[in-house]
Amino acid sequence: MILPMQKQHLFIGLFLLAASSLLFSCDKSFGDTRPDGRLVPPTVTEDSSLPSITVNGVQLHAEAYGHPDSALLIVIHGGPGSDYRYLLNCKAFADHGFRVVFYDQRGAGLSERFPQSHFSSVEILSDELHGVIAHYRTHTDQKVFLLGHSWGAMLAAIYLNDRPNAPIDGLILGEPGGFKWDDFSGYINRSQDFKLFSESLNDAIYADQMLSGKDDEHEILDYKLDLLTSVGDSKDSPVGNEDFLPKWRSGAATFMAYSELGPRIKPDWTQNLHLYNTKVLFLYSENNKAYGRAHAEHVSSAFPKVELFETKDAGHDMLSFPRGWNNSFPVMLNYLNSLK
């Protein structure tokens, strides 16, 4: 016979047993059991058939088009944590006498992955850009141009701020958020201004309860960021893109690291930009309601010589879709040819 108190303890015991069996399942990794295939493509460290270079000891997904001795045009993608696939229209410069270099920044696209703690400063990406230029530069007379978009445009400016004497012969910047923290954070807030009850906001965050990963589970962390960033391409996003942006694979660790680092250090990357005396071609788009001419004038004023160009009929990713590309390409080509 079970006495009332024993019965109570038995009851609690059974409940805790059932609960603990569920709790112990936390040790398992994401997708221990799964179908064939992956949620994101393999990186260069997992697939040796991918084109890659090694810079500063890190294996980067990279490729180059055009004659190796032609003027270098280094294309720098956005993010942090995006990749260069959406900028592949820029291959067209190779047909006009340029050596066009694409690379995925470390931790992004198909480049080597690192834990979030690896990205303790932005300088590692600036140093990496320096290494990429050195890797592809075949002779000291070879001219070097940088074409950065969004975060990539910020990184190009950071690079010049870090190395005012770097031999950069021309600079094309497409809608950098800002070179000072307040400018950047203000733009980000405007660009993510989704309505509180919108489907886009819900699409961005509701999957959190179904998908989570540990620090080293890059597949699911990157996949989750893919879901999040796809919201930026939606019709109710203020950045005004025409469609979904093509990509290889997001880099969650680098995105999270720099998202946390920015508010902490509140950077100002403008101190040395006044030393860059070559005219900068600064692109902004007509349909990005979060950017606009006033922000473009303000951000670009860090440089002494600037040519502002509004890309008509395009949004933030003006280099990725036909209307924006067709409007921007001739202006960029003229600019580069004038300095070649």
Next chain:
Amino acid sequence: MQKHLLPLLALLLAGTTASLNAQVLNWQNLSREQRHIIHVNAGMEYALIYGAGYNFHPATRRPLLLGLDISLPVGNRAFDDLKVRTGIQLELYKMNKLRLSGQIKGIYRRYENAIVQLDNFGSETGLTLGYYRRRWFVAADGNFDKAIVTHFKHSATAREDYPDIANGWFVPTAGNFLYGLQAGFSLKHTDITLKAGKIVSQDFRHAPMIPYYAQLGCSWKIGG
């Protein structure tokens, strides 16, 4: 008080605020004759959500509830994302006004965007320890929300980016701890409840985009 309840109910049903989680109940106020409990709630849990549910209170020596509830995030496409939970919530231990209750529930969740449709089956296990009076209560609770098995079905947009992207069942896919406080004010047939707390991933290092939850709820006990 009744006249204040009606606008509140209208507000909750209209879903103008958001969220919903477990049934929050004043056990001290629950009589044996009150066999049916319906509730609505709204607030924030992973997203802005609203919902409703039903609990059956069988005539057992130890109070327990058998329940079913649904919550929906706000948005302009109804039922593309949702959460349905069913399970048992029971009193485990009682000492004077202190009560310990537990819950084990099964969860079905659905999420859809332009990239993927996710169908998930999971569980929620939790304990609530509180001080309960007939007119009010305050309690602390902790829950483990496990996304055990999730089916991925990717769209043509996703396959354009990555043609080999996998479709099918992945096990497991997530786990989050939710912990916080709850409190309520009770009339004979009605509980007005509020709960809030924090969400952290099972590795205790990460958190969802919205790392907090909050819920305003209202329950009606029918019978007695």
